[in-house]
Amino acid sequence: MTFPGTMPNAFIPGQGKLSPEEEVLVARRQRLLGPAYRLFYETPVHLVRGEGVWLYDAAGNAYLDTYNNVASVGHCHPHVIAATARQSALLASHTRYLHDTVLDYAEKLLGHFPPELSHVMFTCTGSEANDLAFRIARARTGGTGIIVTENAYHGVTHTIAGLSPSLGAGVPLGEHVRTVPAPSGDAGAFTAGVEAAIADLLRHGIRPAALIVDTIFSSDGVYAEPKGFLQPAVAAIRAAGGIFIADEVQPGFGRTGEAMWGFERHGLLPDMVSLGKPMGNGYPVAALVLRPEVIAEFGAKARYFNTFGGNAVAAATAMAVLEVVEGEALQANALKVGAAFRDGLRALSKDHAAVGETRAAGLFLGTDILSPETGAPDAARAARLVNRLREARVLISATGPKGHVLKIRPPLVFAQEHVDLFLDRLRTALHGEEA
Amino acid sequence: MTFPGTMPNAFIPGQGKLSPEEEVLVARRQRLLGPAYRLFYETPVHLVRGEGVWLYDAAGNAYLDTYNNVASVGHCHPHVIAATARQSALLASHTRYLHDTVLDYAEKLLGHFPPELSHVMFTCTGSEANDLAFRIARARTGGTGIIVTENAYHGVTHTIAGLSPSLGAGVPLGEHVRTVPAPSGDAGAFTAGVEAAIADLLRHGIRPAALIVDTIFSSDGVYAEPKGFLQPAVAAIRAAGGIFIADEVQPGFGRTGEAMWGFERHGLLPDMVSLGKPMGNGYPVAALVLRPEVIAEFGAKARYFNTFGGNAVAAATAMAVLEVVEGEALQANALKVGAAFRDGLRALSKDHAAVGETRAAGLFLGTDILSPETGAPDAARAARLVNRLREARVLISATGPKGHVLKIRPPLVFAQEHVDLFLDRLRTALHGEEA
Numbered sequence: 001m002t003f004p005g006t007m008p009n010a011f012i013p014g015q016g017k018l019s020p021e022e023e024v025l026v027a028r029r030q031r032l033l034g035p036a037y038r039l040f041y042e043t044p045v046h047l048v049r050g051e052g053v054w055l056y057d058a059a060g061n062a063y064l065d066t067y068n069n070v071a072s073v074g075h076c077h078p079h080v081i082a083a084t085a086r087q088s089a090l091l092a093s094h095t096r097y098l099h100d101t102v103l104d105y106a107e108k109l110l111g112h113f114p115p116e117l118s119h120v121m122f123t124c125t126g127s128e129a130n131d132l133a134f135r136i137a138r139a140r141t142g143g144t145g146i147i148v149t150e151n152a153y154h155g156v157t158h159t160i161a162g163l164s165p166s167l168g169a170g171v172p173l174g175e176h177v178r179t180v181p182a183p184s185g186d187a188g189a190f191t192a193g194v195e196a197a198i199a200d201l202l203r204h205g206i207r208p209a210a211l212i213v214d215t216i217f218s219s220d221g222v223y224a225e226p227k228g229f230l231q232p233a234v235a236a237i238r239a240a241g242g243i244f245i246a247d248e249v250q251p252g253f254g255r256t257g258e259a260m261w262g263f264e265r266h267g268l269l270p271d272m273v274s275l276g277k278p279m280g281n282g283y284p285v286a287a288l289v290l291r292p293e294v295i296a297e298f299g300a301k302a303r304y305f306n307t308f309g310g311n312a313v314a315a316a317t318a319m320a321v322l323e324v325v326e327g328e329a330l331q332a333n334a335l336k337v338g339a340a341f342r343d344g345l346r347a348l349s350k351d352h353a354a355v356g357e358t359r360a361a362g363l364f365l366g367t368d369i370l371s372p373e374t375g376a377p378d379a380a381r382a383a384r385l386v387n388r389l390r391e392a393r394v395l396i397s398a399t400g401p402k403g404h405v406l407k408i409r410p411p412l413v414f415a416q417e418h419v420d421l422f423l424d425r426l427r428t429a430l431h432g433e434e435a
Numbered sequence: 436m437t438f439p440g441t442m443p444n445a446f447i448p449g450q451g452k453l454s455p456e457e458e459v460l461v462a463r464r465q466r467l468l469g470p471a472y473r474l475f476y477e478t479p480v481h482l483v484r485g486e487g488v489w490l491y492d493a494a495g496n497a498y499l500d501t502y503n504n505v506a507s508v509g510h511c512h513p514h515v516i517a518a519t520a521r522q523s524a525l526l527a528s529h530t531r532y533l534h535d536t537v538l539d540y541a542e543k544l545l546g547h548f549p550p551e552l553s554h555v556m557f558t559c560t561g562s563e564a565n566d567l568a569f570r571i572a573r574a575r576t577g578g579t580g581i582i583v584t585e586n587a588y589h590g591v592t593h594t595i596a597g598l599s600p601s602l603g604a605g606v607p608l609g610e611h612v613r614t615v616p617a618p619s620g621d622a623g624a625f626t627a628g629v630e631a632a633i634a635d636l637l638r639h640g641i642r643p644a645a646l647i648v649d650t651i652f653s654s655d656g657v658y659a660e661p662k663g664f665l666q667p668a669v670a671a672i673r674a675a676g677g678i679f680i681a682d683e684v685q686p687g688f689g690r691t692g693e694a695m696w697g698f699e700r701h702g703l704l705p706d707m708v709s710l711g712k713p714m715g716n717g718y719p720v721a722a723l724v725l726r727p728e729v730i731a732e733f734g735a736k737a738r739y740f741n742t743f744g745g746n747a748v749a750a751a752t753a754m755a756v757l758e759v760v761e762g763e764a765l766q767a768n769a770l771k772v773g774a775a776f777r778d779g780l781r782a783l784s785k786d787h788a789a790v791g792e793t794r795a796a797g798l799f800l801g802t803d804i805l806s807p808e809t810g811a812p813d814a815a816r817a818a819r820l821v822n823r824l825r826e827a828r829v830l831i832s833a834t835g836p837k838g839h840v841l842k843i844r845p846p847l848v849f850a851q852e853h854v855d856l857f858l859d860r861l862r863t864a865l866h867g868e869e870a
Contacts, residue, residue, distance in 0.1 A: 007738055010738075022533060025533045025535070025538065026533070028538050028542075029533070029538060031553070032538055032541040032542060032545065032553075032554065032555060033530070033537075033538075033541060033554060033555065033556060033745075034554035034555075034556065034725070034727065034730050034734060035730060035731065035734025035735070036556065036730060036733060036734045036737060036738055036739040037530060037556075037738070037739065037740075038531060038738050038740065039531055039532070039533065040531045040532065044532065044533050045532050045533065046532070046533035046534070047526060047528055047532045047533065047534055048525070048526060048534075048535075049525055049526050050525075050526045050527070050528060055526075055528070055532075068528065070527075070528075070529070070742060070743075071527065071528070075526070075527070075528075076523065076524055076525065076526070076527070081520070081523040081524050084519065084520070084523050085516070085519070085520035085523065088511065088516040088519050088520065088717075088718075089511055089516050090483070090484055090485075090511065091482060091483060091484050091485045091490075091510070091511070092485070092505075092506065092510070092511070092716070092717030092718070093482055093485060093490070093503065093505075093506070093510075093717070094505070095468070095472060096473060096474055096475045097474070097475065097479065097480050097481070097482045097490075098457060098460045098461070098464070098474065098479050098480065098481035098482065099481070099482055099483075100460070100483075102468075103460065103463050103464060103467055103468075106467040106468060107463075107467060110467065118466070118467075119467065119468060119469035120467060120468065120469075121468060121469065121471065121472075122468075124559040124560050124563075124719045124743070125559050125560075125563065125741065125742065125743060125744075126742070127563070127741070128559075128560065128562070128563065128591075128592065131592045131593055132591075134593055135593050135596070156563075156567075156739065156740070156741060157563065157566045157592040157593070157594065158566050158569055158570050158592070158593075158594040159592065159593040159594055161570070161737075167737065167738070168736075168737070168738075170735075170736030170737045171736070171737045276742070277742055281527070282523075282527030282528070282743070282746060282748065283523075283527070283719075283743075283748070284559045284718075284719040284720075284743035284746075284749070285719075290469070292469065295469050295470060295471060296470065298471060299469060299470025299471045300470070300605075301603075301605030301606070302471060302596075302602065302603070302605045302606045303442060303445075303471055303472070303473050303602070303603075304471040304472065304591065305472075305473065305591065306560065306562070306591060307505060307560065307561070307711070307712055308505075308559070308560060308717070308718075308719035309560075310468075311717060311719075313717065313718070314719070
């Protein structure tokens with residue numbers, strides 16, 4: 001069973017069918033890394049190698065990776081690993097010396113944004129990017145109030161964990177943080193939620209600083225439609241003196257198919273945009289893209305330095321990733337293959353009462369799993385399906401406040417044959433449930 | 436001129452002797468990265484390559500790197516870059532799958548700590564490690580009060596910037612943060628400062644959570660002696676219900692010569708130890724090492740996941756760095772070469788009234804620069820010396836609340852010939868000041 005705040009698809013020690021070698025590994029992990037770490041699956045997967053959309057375990061078994069959005073251009077892409085190796089051998093130094101690569105990358109990256117978003121600052125993680133956005137939002141607005149969705153995840157620093165309710169009741173929200181129900185196809189309801197949160201902040205004497213959303217609402221259960229539903233909510237936060245931060249750590253870099261960034265699907269111009277996970281295809285690099293007027297106040301009072309952020313290897317690696325996204329037309333691939341994937345999942349729901357709505361944009365898909373008897377969200381069944389798929393060597397996970405949404409976001413090099421394989425294995429898993 | 440909070444050795448646009456190409460680079464940086472970034476030196480250095488203790492500019496000039504503690508085993512060390520390249524080509528995935536490398540590294544790293552410090556958690560930056568330490572300290576103690584030194588630097592997340600007074604008056608301290616004067620050779624005075632801060636927290640109804648110090652007091656001006664002076668301050672915070680966090684991001688991994696970690700020089704057993712900069716020789720990897728009882732409460736209520744933290748490439752790279760530190764006996768080298776460096780700087784002070792006290796442990800050295808007329812701290816002279824050295828192709832910087840301390844912390848592969856070269860160039864720079 002899952003409930004809001006517990007982690008869907010977490011390994012529970014003592015369960016699962018581990019080999020003696022894996023039992024040793026799990027015990028060693030517990031001893032060395034301590035109690036705050038979590039593994040995926042009833043029977044965790046022991047990985048040793050990756051290539052394209054495939055991950056391999058220690059016994060040589062191949063797993064179809066339908067989950068890892070970090071290795072977005074495919075695991076161990078040769079163009080990317082060559083760039084990392086080449087620049088590592090040349091220079092790895094930081095932004096307090098002049099260096100061309102970080103500027104070349106900044107220019108190329110900003111070329112994918114509307115011209116108003118003309119600065120980029122480099123961090124190592126999406127958490128750091130959102131944390132920096134928070135600092136800048138406070139300096140810009142003079143406010144402290146933050147509005148997030150009710151199962152949002154934006155990162156793990158103290159401040160950002162405090163505006164990530166999906167981390168669970170054991171992680172306190174910041175006292176100036178307000179949550180709003182996730183969008184569910186009703187733009188008016190979402191806007192009303194944001195307006196109510198603004199009113200509640202003001203009622204408590206707290207000036208609003210920002211509305212921040214993951215533009216695909218990943219941890220809320222994936223909400224992509226109708227395009228444009230974010231616009232009135234953004235207008236509301238701006239009218240209240242706050243700014244809008246688009247968290248593109250998950251949807252960014254072409255995954256949503258129709259656009260390079262999730263906010264573009266909504267016809268929006270954010271004040272700041274945070275980037276992360278797929279940016280370096282596994283190399284730790286992240287960034288905050290922003291409008292110059294937003295950083296003016298912060299820049300006049302404070303400096304920002306991140307020792308590894310924007311180092312020469314990070315920049316060269318991220319450059320190679322962007323070259324692959326462009327060169328292999330991965331956004332177009334995400335659109336095409338994602339549409340087929342979505343249609344396949346929707347077709348499955350016709351034959352299986354346990355398969356509910358599929359919400360998707362490109363290769364970011366969420367499929368509700370329901371009780372065939374009651375039609376209610378069925379987290380236990382979703383967890384069983386995730387684990388059946390893992391036994392069938394297909395990797396996904398579950399998400400959403402009720403834990404009943406299959407979370408599907410494969411590397412962008414996913415092809416039709418992989419969609420077919422996935423649907424075939426899911427069909428088998430559903431039959432297993434029904435047997 | 437510098438004053439507390441401004442950044443020593445920052446480039447000021449419009450000054451310096453930049454080439455037309457460098458002027459273009461500086462303008463491009465400003466346009467792309469915005470106003471919060473800073474360059475070093477009156478005339479910034481445009482780097483293209485590094486090797487061992489040498490950095491090379493675009494014109495092919497070699498600079499002796501006497502400053503960069505990140506490339507601790509030497510720029511582009513072949514054993515390290517080979518490990519990065521090898522693992523990048525194999526798998527870069529994260530800690531929610533079983534993977535051997537992160538455990539092998541955790542085991543090797545913890546082997547360098549007292550047995551009580553038996554867990555390690557991985558992050559990407561020292562800022563994230565200190566931020567996680569803060570979260571754990573709050574969960575452990577139920578307190579919120581933090582004590583830091585008056586020019587401390589612990590990182591750039593919102594929370595950690597709030598306990599880093601060296602970032603300047605434009606960056607507000609957290610309201611539960613208290614500062615104490617840096618140690619200055621008088622253990623009693625430092626302890627009294629910590630006791631006064633505890634009393635002030637309690638007087639305001641704030642329960643103390645932690646004392647956190649950089650164990651070499653880098654941004655305070657480098658304070659290494661007398662060994663053991665930290666003990667009574669640590670006893671005081673523990674008596675008040677708080678814990679002690681050793682920030683080893685700068686002194687750690689053998690730099691102080693006598694020990695692998697700065698806290699060991701003080702005969703201390705910290706509750707948590709944060710690691711960063713040199714850990715991956717430039718690859719973004721950092722960690723928090725801790726006693727199991729400290730994380731028990733946090734681990735029962737919260738999970739921790741850092742997408743890139745402890746990924747397979749980070750672990751393989753950090754493993755290679757530790758192998759080099761051990762295999763090339765760099766701690767012993769830091770002790771031997773550091774002692775000669777310290778003695779050379781002390782000898783210089785006999786001939787030059789501008790050269791004051793040198794404080795050092797291994798290859799972490801701080802030398803006061805004074806007005807020859809008054810004997811007072813002379814930040815302007817320190818800045819001129821730093822820039823004269825840069826013109827002579829030797830890289831260092833300045834630090835301390837008054838900005839008058841030469842900050843010297845070369846890669847640990849520094850040899851006697853490099854010390855001799857440094858001292859020769861510094862002597863020339865001092866003569867230039869006196870001419």
